[in-house]
Amino acid sequence: MSLRGDLASMGLEDIFQLLAVGRKTGVLELKGTLHTKRVAFQEGHITSIWSSDPREYLGQYLLTFNRITEDQLQEALSAQEDEQQLLGRILVNRQLVTEHEIRRIMQLKVEESIFDTFLWSVGSFKFDEGVGAHQKSMLLSLDVTGIVLEGARRLDDWKRIRRVIKGGDAILSALSEAIAERLPLASEDADVLSRLNGIKRVDQLVIEIRMPEYKVNKLLFDLYERGMVGIVHAGGNLGENQSLQLQRARALVEMQNLKEAQEELQRILTDQPWHLDATKMMAVVQVLLDEQRVELDLVPEIAVSLDELMTTNLGPNEAFLASRVNGLWSIRDILSMVPFEPNECLGIFSKLLKRGILRDTHLPREAINPKPRDLEPADLGIPLPTLPSRPLSLSSSQERLGN
Numbered sequence: 001m002s003l004r005g006d007l008a009s010m011g012l013e014d015i016f017q018l019l020a021v022g023r024k025t026g027v028l029e030l031k032g033t034l035h036t037k038r039v040a041f042q043e044g045h046i047t048s049i050w051s052s053d054p055r056e057y058l059g060q061y062l063l064t065f066n067r068i069t070e071d072q073l074q075e076a077l078s079a080q081e082d083e084q085q086l087l088g089r090i091l092v093n094r095q096l097v098t099e100h101e102i103r104r105i106m107q108l109k110v111e112e113s114i115f116d117t118f119l120w121s122v123g124s125f126k127f128d129e130g131v132g133a134h135q136k137s138m139l140l141s142l143d144v145t146g147i148v149l150e151g152a153r154r155l156d157d158w159k160r161i162r163r164v165i166k167g168g169d170a171i172l173s174a175l176s177e178a179i180a181e182r183l184p185l186a187s188e189d190a191d192v193l194s195r196l197n198g199i200k201r202v203d204q205l206v207i208e209i210r211m212p213e214y215k216v217n218k219l220l221f222d223l224y225e226r227g228m229v230g231i232v233h234a235g236g237n238l239g240e241n242q243s244l245q246l247q248r249a250r251a252l253v254e255m256q257n258l259k260e261a262q263e264e265l266q267r268i269l270t271d272q273p274w275h276l277d278a279t280k281m282m283a284v285v286q287v288l289l290d291e292q293r294v295e296l297d298l299v300p301e302i303a304v305s306l307d308e309l310m311t312t313n314l315g316p317n318e319a320f321l322a323s324r325v326n327g328l329w330s331i332r333d334i335l336s337m338v339p340f341e342p343n344e345c346l347g348i349f350s351k352l353l354k355r356g357i358l359r360d361t362h363l364p365r366e367a368i369n370p371k372p373r374d375l376e377p378a379d380l381g382i383p384l385p386t387l388p389s390r391p392l393s394l395s396s397s398q399e400r401l402g403n
Helices: 012-021 058-064 070-083 087-093 099-117 144-162 176-180 187-195 202-209 213-225 244-254 258-271 276-291 306-311 316-323 331-335 342-354 396-402
Strands: 002-006 026-031 036-042 045-051 124-129 171-174 229-233 300-302 358-360
Touching: 012 026, 012 124, 012 144, 036 099, 045 099, 045 144, 058 070, 058 087, 058 099, 070 087, 087 099, 099 144, 099 213, 144 213, 187 202, 187 213, 202 213, 202 316, 213 229, 244 258, 244 276, 258 276, 258 342, 300 342, 316 342, 331 342, 342 358
Parallel strands: none
Antiparallel strands: 002 124, 026 036, 026 124, 036 045, 171 229, 300 358
């Protein structure tokens, strides 16, 4: 059985139920604007999922639940290169987590990754019957009915949330008087409220808290309905609707995944050689590809004072990466533990080095010459949207994080 199509014409609920009722074995590939996911089925049950979204790797979930530290994750990933074992097995052997905790978090990871696909507005699907999971992993056996019901419920919630919090660029503020009347607060509510300052965007909160986008938005929406937060900026200014190919190309450029963006744009230009936006974007991509060269073994350090850093205009992903720079970790080390794509990270590091915010610990400060301002996509008239950080495909060592 070969099944393929567009998610706009056949919803995920119908696809999952068809595979469950037919007791199918194979792999369902779901391709969205930013990410690709592969869901493995065994006789109609979900057994595992692979995702190209770095936020959905096992290491990120373990950090979210404070089961390990970033240092411990980085050390385990380094050991993984030599030991060629699953990340979970290495952490269990080091007695940092138990097998029960790994299995529980793996199930949560699989469920959350699937629930996320129910919120996709565009995408395609393909089911290859008889194909096994593409990599060795811990196998589960999840009932599709519960997954479909929860996915449909979240989609309904998402539509209500998006009427109020319209995008990752939304900004909310905590209302102290209303909060005081509702003390004590649940720990999750208190954590989110403590981070709201009337300036921070929702997509920044998603990065800081290391929580799925849906859950952060749902927490904020519930707090809004209870009168504990106010809307400073509703957001949603992420650009006009474009073709799926052009949306994907714009998103890939935004994430500094330049080679994939180049390939996507080339497909557009093959069909439409005079496509103006695609032609302009291709020129930007070529310039950025020429500039994006950073050594993975480079050990960066902050090159400005703390006061300068605090007043520097940094995007949410730039600020997150800068906060991981300690003068000891190499760029390769940092890439292994952050929830972003390597290509996106390399683009950010390249920019921060050129702006003089970071420097190589092996170079004296006077050896670094100031560089001219980076060429931005806007300089060529391309209004790239500011997307929520969703980061994709990682190096082989990072891909094994999903096991």
